[in-house]
Amino acid sequence: MEEIIEQVGANCGAHIEAYSKCVDLNPQNWKTSCISLEKELSKCSEKYSKRLLEAKQKCSDFTAKYEACLSQNQLVPEKCILELKDLYNCTNEALKTKPAAQN
Template sequence: MDVADNTVALVTKHCGLQLELYQKCVTQNPENWDIKCITQKRALAKCSEDNVPIIKHVKEMCDPFIKDYDACVMKNQQDPTVCLESLKRLFHCTEEHGKLPPTGPPRADAASGTSDAKAGAGYGYRGGI
């Protein structure tokens, strides 16, 4: 299982309800989901940060790039293609900081429903997610 698959598995495992509520809201509000579903989006983001260490780490390390991209998209809503360079910088940051250390993050064990907490011990995260 690669990093992305493992991350999705952990989000689904720990934040399934928040993910389901966000998906339902988006489906029910196709025209203005970005406005109508902000509460569900925030709940999913918080749960993910609290329960999936790699997400918090990447968000901390790439915060300036996230803010730059978000600001660009807000400023250029009529033509978000203007923000491709900001998006590329954000992508490169997530690629750099989303790599696993040798021990890897806690893994979702589908058979037992447990996670391997020791595997993430070497992450050095602040505040623990």
């Protein structure tokens, strides 16, 4: 996981900063206000970390459930803690598996 964070941080720092700033400036509607920045950050992250892309693909159902919950509960995102935990567990499990090229 640290390797992925380092890769994304080194290559997508400007995207991370722009997205974080947008979220901070839009606490009530960050999910809709910052969607384009979120997509740019996601694209950049996937470009520089194939393992992250693999995890995202493996956990797409959990991601969809979490995003749907956030959309329905923008003012109280705490309601989505179970969906977040499920997504976290899936991602963690997916990242434990070494990519095929490294086996």
